[in-house]
Amino acid sequence: MAKPRIEEAIKNLVEAFIEHSNSDLKLNKAELMTMMEKEIQNPEVKAKLCAADLDKAMERMDKNHDGEIDFKEYLKCVAFMACRCFHKKTGKCPETQSCH
Ligand SMILES: [Ca+2]
Numbered sequence: 001m002a003k004p005r006i007e008e009a010i011k012n013l014v015e016a017f018i019e020h021s022n023s024d025l026k027l028n029k030a031e032l033m034t035m036m037e038k039e040i041q042n043p044e045v046k047a048k049l050c051a052a053d054l055d056k057a058m059e060r061m062d063k064n065h066d067g068e069i070d071f072k073e074y075l076k077c078v079a080f081m082a083c084r085c086f087h088k089k090t091g092k093c094p095e096t097q098s099c100h
């Protein structure tokens, strides 16, 4: 039987967050950088997340401006990446707010 892809993906997303947050369940900038480095392979995404742009990414992700990424903010980022992936594969724009 094929692996349950959605279940696995969700589990991985949650585990990556917990692991990289170092158990306070929030990602500071250093933790975010380590996570991006370890968990993202797409060179296009990586190029966007080089040190200079990390501040910007952090700013965009950190909706409540407390200097850390909590789980809710992380989910928004995941939704954004999912939208980008959808767009790349289908050429269509998923009409959700997460893409903007
Ligand atoms: Ca942390």
Ligand SMILES: [Ca+2]
Pocket (backbone or CB within 6 Å): 061, 062, 063, 064, 065, 066, 067, 068, 069, 070, 073
């Ligand atoms: Ca925050």
